[in-house]
Amino acid sequence: MSAPVRVRFAPSPTGNLHVGGARTALFNWLFARHHGGVFVLRIEDTDLERSQAAYTQAILDGLKWLGLDWDEGPEVGGAHGPYFQTQREGLYRAAVERLLAEGKLYHCFCSGETLEAMRKDQAERKVAIKYDGRCRGLPREEVERRIAAGEKFVLRLRCPDGISVEWEDITKGKLTFTSDLLDDLVVVKSDGMPTYNFAVVIDDVGMQITHVIRGEDHISNTPKQILLYRALEAPVPRFAHIPMILGKDRARLSKRHGATSVIEYEKMGFDPEAFRNYLALLGWSPEDHTREILSREQLFAEFSLDRVSSHGAIFDLDKLTWMNAEYLKRFTPEVLLARLRPWLAKIPGFPGGYSDAQLAKMAGLYRERVKTYDEIVANAGWFFSAPQEYDAKGLEKAGKIAGARDLLGRLIGRFEAQAGFEEGPLEALVRGFAEAEGRKFGDVVHLCRLGLSGRTATPGLFEVMAVLGRDESLARLRRFLTVCPA
């Protein structure tokens, strides 16, 4: 038995959950579930300037919306907490003291301006930009004196020269870096907070993370972190760097490409399961790639890091939309109604006098006609309030039907005489009526549709009438009679 799989998603609360982060979280979650491992959520809030508690909540909400549940982390706790980096200062300090005692760190008093000048010079000389180590050999007395004098300093890790740092990345294969190009990275900032690279390593070690699955933008951080693992004499986890999610121009997805945070997709009316399914297929595919609609159980069963592709993937709203529609089509009317309720509630007049059964039937009528939840809001409003106006094109067409108003009048008479109000008999009635009148069935249908909805496009007329009910249908048609072209 190998050690149990422990993975983590470690966002920093400086914004909402982005689709890139969401996909990273998803892959971690799927990997953990596939292996029966543990999925840890850790909040990296060491950037005091930009971190906000509200964002932490937004990220948790985003993960919950996607249905990604974590086994350890905020709200659920766990044996390896705390799960906020700002609450783990003691752990960092202990590590720092140890490394300092072992001579693996050193104090650096260089100011921002000094460093800037150094980099500018290196840039001009077209040489690798890195800290030149000028504080590396400061005498102990000088260090102590300057600290006592209240000078600001950071702590840097002494990086070995001339060695090659490499690891076998699960998705990228063997990756190699020369330590000569690596900075003596800052481990503790002058405000006393650990830097990202340092905190990550301390926490991944402390939380016994076995696999680090993250975006490939972290590849170049990895050798630095490996050096840190070595300094700490801690086991190095496996790494899997997954490709970025890109905009249509192949640049990393950003606001200018459109919506980037998952909350925006929720607001656009996407179903979380569909969104999650779509995200799973961005950079990964199951062995049988002809199947694309995958339940969470199927994803758990089939997810594997070695089937993650190695190049960036463009986020395709069209395909996401298609997938969303596929999900809607698979829902029963009752399930659809349940998911739709928050959206329906925005419609003036909702729920009118309709029973849940009627509402479910209505949802069912739109199931194959809308691709997102908010489309139904835009299209089904007329169910809840009679039309105040009628589609201009529709009226124009009605005007071309000779004697439309009288025709409609006679049809209303027939409806009034009709005992029940089920779609089958209604259709039979209208077909018979059209034939008797020598009219095209379609003309009669279109006239009714316009009268009932004010629209030229709705679900099937007779199904609509059955849901609206006898009284409402007749009331609407009678009103339409007063404005119907003669």
Added chain:
RNA sequence: GGCCCCAUGGUGUAACCGGCUAACACGCAGCCCUCUCAAGGCUGAGAGCGCGGGUUCGAGUCCCGCUGGGGCUACCA
């Protein structure tokens, strides 16, 4: 500038350790169905696998170079 990653139709992917007429899906076009709109069914266009060299009987699949794209080069994460 330096370092690193990547490269199959418009998009997402597939093609096992080299053997294809390069597959699936989205999107697109046309047709069918039809009371509208959808949905559905059928058909089709669209890549010869970034480019150039190798290796091999044979390469999208291996090697080298180039080009292109992306990422990182912070006391941000």
